[in-house]
Amino acid sequence: MGISKEEILSLLRGMLRIRCLEETLAERYQEQEMQTPTHFSIGQEATAVGVCSALEQQDVIYSGHRCHAHYLAKGGPLLGLVGELYGREVGCARGRGGSVHLTDAGSGVIASSAILGQTIAVAVGSAWAFSLDHSRRVAVAFFGDGAVEEGIFHESLNFAALHKVPVLFVCENNLYSTHSSLAVRQPAGIQIYERARAYSLPSRQVDGNDVAAVFQATREAVEWCRSGRGPYFLEGLTYRWREHVGPLWDYDAGYRTKAEVEEWMARCPIKRLSEQLLRDGLCSEGELRRWREEIQQEIAHAIVVAKSSPFPSVQCLLEGTY
Amino acid sequence: MRRLKYWQAISEATVQCMEGDPNILIAGIGVDDHKGMFGTTRGAFQRFGRSRVFDIPNCENAMAGIAIGAAAVGKRPLVVHPRNDFMFLAMDQIFNLAAKWKYMYGTQAGVPVVFRGIVGRGWGQGATHSQSLQATFAHFPGLHVAAPASPADAKGLLVSALQGSTPVVLLENRALYELEGDVAEAPTPIPFGQGRIIREGNDITIVGASLMAYEADRAADILGEKGIRAEVIDPRSMRPLDERIILDSLRKTGHLVVADTSWAAYGFAAEVAAVAAEKGFAFLKAPVRRITLPDCPAPVSEPLEKAFHPSPMTIVQACLEVLQSEVSSVRGLRDVQERFTGPY
Ligand SMILES: Cc1ncc(C[n+]2csc(CCOP(=O)(O)OP(=O)(O)O)c2C)c(N)n1
Numbered sequence: 001m002g003i004s005k006e007e008i009l010s011l012l013r014g015m016l017r018i019r020c021l022e023e024t025l026a027e028r029y030q031e032q033e034m035q036t037p038t039h040f041s042i043g044q045e046a047t048a049v050g051v052c053s054a055l056e057q058q059d060v061i062y063s064g065h066r067c068h069a070h071y072l073a074k075g076g077p078l079l080g081l082v083g084e085l086y087g088r089e090v091g092c093a094r095g096r097g098g099s100v101h102l103t104d105a106g107s108g109v110i111a112s113s114a115i116l117g118q119t120i121a122v123a124v125g126s127a128w129a130f131s132l133d134h135s136r137r138v139a140v141a142f143f144g145d146g147a148v149e150e151g152i153f154h155e156s157l158n159f160a161a162l163h164k165v166p167v168l169f170v171c172e173n174n175l176y177s178t179h180s181s182l183a184v185r186q187p188a189g190i191q192i193y194e195r196a197r198a199y200s201l202p203s204r205q206v207d208g209n210d211v212a213a214v215f216q217a218t219r220e221a222v223e224w225c226r227s228g229r230g231p232y233f234l235e236g237l238t239y240r241w242r243e244h245v246g247p248l249w250d251y252d253a254g255y256r257t258k259a260e261v262e263e264w265m266a267r268c269p270i271k272r273l274s275e276q277l278l279r280d281g282l283c284s285e286g287e288l289r290r291w292r293e294e295i296q297q298e299i300a301h302a303i304v305v306a307k308s309s310p311f312p313s314v315q316c317l318l319e320g321t322y
Numbered sequence: 323m324r325r326l327k328y329w330q331a332i333s334e335a336t337v338q339c340m341e342g343d344p345n346i347l348i349a350g351i352g353v354d355d356h357k358g359m360f361g362t363t364r365g366a367f368q369r370f371g372r373s374r375v376f377d378i379p380n381c382e383n384a385m386a387g388i389a390i391g392a393a394a395v396g397k398r399p400l401v402v403h404p405r406n407d408f409m410f411l412a413m414d415q416i417f418n419l420a421a422k423w424k425y426m427y428g429t430q431a432g433v434p435v436v437f438r439g440i441v442g443r444g445w446g447q448g449a450t451h452s453q454s455l456q457a458t459f460a461h462f463p464g465l466h467v468a469a470p471a472s473p474a475d476a477k478g479l480l481v482s483a484l485q486g487s488t489p490v491v492l493l494e495n496r497a498l499y500e501l502e503g504d505v506a507e508a509p510t511p512i513p514f515g516q517g518r519i520i521r522e523g524n525d526i527t528i529v530g531a532s533l534m535a536y537e538a539d540r541a542a543d544i545l546g547e548k549g550i551r552a553e554v555i556d557p558r559s560m561r562p563l564d565e566r567i568i569l570d571s572l573r574k575t576g577h578l579v580v581a582d583t584s585w586a587a588y589g590f591a592a593e594v595a596a597v598a599a600e601k602g603f604a605f606l607k608a609p610v611r612r613i614t615l616p617d618c619p620a621p622v623s624e625p626l627e628k629a630f631h632p633s634p635m636t637i638v639q640a641c642l643e644v645l646q647s648e649v650s651s652v653r654g655l656r657d658v659q660e661r662f663t664g665p666y
Contacts, residue, residue: 036446036622087446087623095623098448114450115408116380149379150411177380179355185379253356312621314629321618 003212005282011053011211012277013291015045015270018069020295021078025068025085026247028303034085036098041069043209043241046269047172048073050214051140051234054222060108060126061140062119065100066172066240067112070142075107078298083306090309096320117143117150120169124160127167127231138225140168146177148192149185157199157231164230168221169196171235172208178244179255196233208236209269239264326505328498331473332438332480333365336400338509339484340366340374343398346484349376349385350402350438359402360440360499382408386415386437390423393433398484406439406455406493420489421464432464434490436483441469441495441532441583446627449619454583456531457590459491460560466514468559469493471535473503475558478512485511495533495583515562519571523551526641527571529594530581531557534613534632538581541637552641560590568594569602576607579640581632586614611640 003011022042029038041048048069052061055074063070071081076092084091085099093101100114110126113119123141130137147153148171160167171192175182186192196203202224206217214236221232241261243250251258277283326334340346348366350359354377358364367375378385382403389399403409409416416437424432443452460467466488470476476494483490520539530538535556542552553571557564572578578598580591591612598610613632621627641647 035624035627036448037451084622087625091623093622095626096449096619096621098446098622100448101622114448115411146380149381151381151383178352179357180352180377184377255355311625312623314625317616317621317626317629318618 003215007053007215008212008273008277009283011049011215012270012273012283014049014053014073015211015273016291017295018045018048018072019270020292021072021081021299022068024296024299024303025082026242029247033307035087036085036100037245038085038099038247039066039245040242040247041066041240043264043268044172044174044238045069046211047170047208047214047236047238048142050211050236051142051168051170051218054215054218055108055138055140057108059138059140059222060110061142062110062123062126063102063112063142064116064119064144064147065112065114066144067100067102067142071102071104071109071112074104074109076102076104076109079302079305080104082302083309086306087311088306088309089312090306095312117147117152119143120147121152121156124156124165124167127160127165128163131163131165131228136226138166138168138222140170142170142172144177145171145173145175145182145192146185148195149177157196157201157233160231161199161201164228166225166228167231168218168225169201169231169233171233172238173235174238174240176240176244176256179253181255191235193233193235201231201233203233203235205235205237208238209267209272211269211273239267241265323504323506325502326473328473328476328494328501328503329361331477331505332362332494334505335477335480335484335509336363336366337369339481340370342509343484345396346398346400347374347376347392348400348402349378349389351378351380351404353377353402359404360496363402382411383415386412386435387419389435390415390420390433393435398434398436400436400438400484403437403439405442405451407450407453409437409439409455412437416459416465416489416491417462421462423464423489425464432487432489434487436480436490436492438492438494441493443495443497443533443583443631444627446622446624447620448622452620454493454495454532456493456560457584457588457593459493460590460593464489465561466490466559467493467561468514469495469532470558471498471532471556473501474505475512475518475556477505478510479514479558481509482511482513490514493532497533498536501536512558514559515564516559517555517557517564517567519567520554520556521552523553524574525551526577526579526645527553527555527568527575528579528581528637528641529555529557529568530637531560531590533583534581537632537634538637541634541641544634544638545641548647550641550645550647557594560593563593563597565597565601568597569605572598572602572605576605577644578606578610579613579637579644580610581613581637583632584615585617586612587617589614608644608646611644613637613640
């Protein structure tokens, strides 16, 4: 299946929107008004956009602590995210959950969670329910290379394979878990996607910074899941630019080199695709500029609305526990 | 005596114990990184390197079992969790095995595994990163559970843990790491089950551990300005609990306020209140008061978070009410967390 011009432009715009928002948020975060530990996805937009663009509205996704891009790519409202970071009642979790608990039932973002690996099983559960109902819906579990080490990852793959549930596992391998490289966490000589095969899952590794490749691979994967053949595993190789949690750069922390970060920045998924589209004459500089302006306006507006909207009332502290 | 910060005291205890016992190993996510678990494992890594200080995969459940297995054949693993909340994943191994090992297998030797868990709070740490699990851990016989409040106690209790034969859970509130205090040079153990009188007084007893011992002491300052002399007791360990020190104080004051960083139901404050009701009923001149968290998960939004965590002023207010004091307007006190700014 080829990708139409419309599709490729929409992939680019989707990534650009996430990048612009996160860069703005990272800047504003330093004003100390967003009091919630925040894991930025800057540099990793292609997996989120590539995967979610190949889903239907009725499909559902789950994510972990680094969930902004997934939420936005699946259609979560921008104000819901911005409001959540500012701890406002307009936030998608009404200011209760913070950056790591994004949710938007309307667009199929069921839950994100800061406990590593937690939602992998939950995605399997939703997929199981879909298969019990003979529904065509698919559930996606987004997680990082770090979550693969948790027992729940293996238990979930085993169950999903056994019951042939329509779940797509998407591992965003950004090479690090906090400050620990893959080499000190997982045995050499076998890739993450290869391990899924031990549970009889079809699995593929894609360039996670190539949004078109991710999109294509996901279309095939989702087709597999929808047709009742069971789960599918995708590993996207990508890279986190900023520090693990927080808005800053961490060149000097010592766990990775500046050269490595720059090498990956050169492979920026947005730069790469926009250059290609310009070269191929599929879009123009003017169009890109206009997109950016529109997006910046949307972001500025969301920030103004979020900041001028009320905090949850302290009287309602207990509300919602039961 | 030198003054050390809380994190430095932990680091020093670790290094000294490791020097004294080659079987001690450290394992935990990021124990060897530039942050070194708030600096607490930095010294050990610099001194002993990768042969004894292990960064681990994200595998809380298995790691607890791995530590137990290593302990079963002579090692002394010290497992560190950046948040005690991640220890939920390790609870089967801790409760169903480590805590029961000695009894269930009828052996002389227990498994001397030590778990350190950090309690986060503030800056929107939220529902799953700011819980205080002392009551959860202390529920189970077979474990020692402590939550030190001062640098000296942090050192002494860790030394005790690393020298004993019982599995231990130590909880450290993140807000305490920068706190400074006198710490002895020698690695002298502080036995579990021995509380500490932080300040003496005759009017009311305030019991609190970890951050709440610190906050209770600050509350006592304010009460002192109003002529109320509070006795502040830090039990230091939850299991075993030094009931004697609490009852002796109660005999003197007849009034009890218990402050905790977790929920009331079935919690640490409930346990202390039960000790007072069962064994100190005759001393009580007023109902016991518990200061605990509101019955909801920790919210992120700043005003909610502020209302969620008890402050020293909550303790002051509760003491005044228990004493039915006429004094009501007292000066305010900044929350300990207000010193903490982002980015996280
Ligand atoms: C059960 C559990 N253990 C540890 C942590 C602490 N932690 C939060 S994020 C993270 C790194 C995860 O790495 P990865 O899954 O690769 O995702 P990335 O941060 O790279 O996106 C760790 C160790 C946690 N949140 N939950």
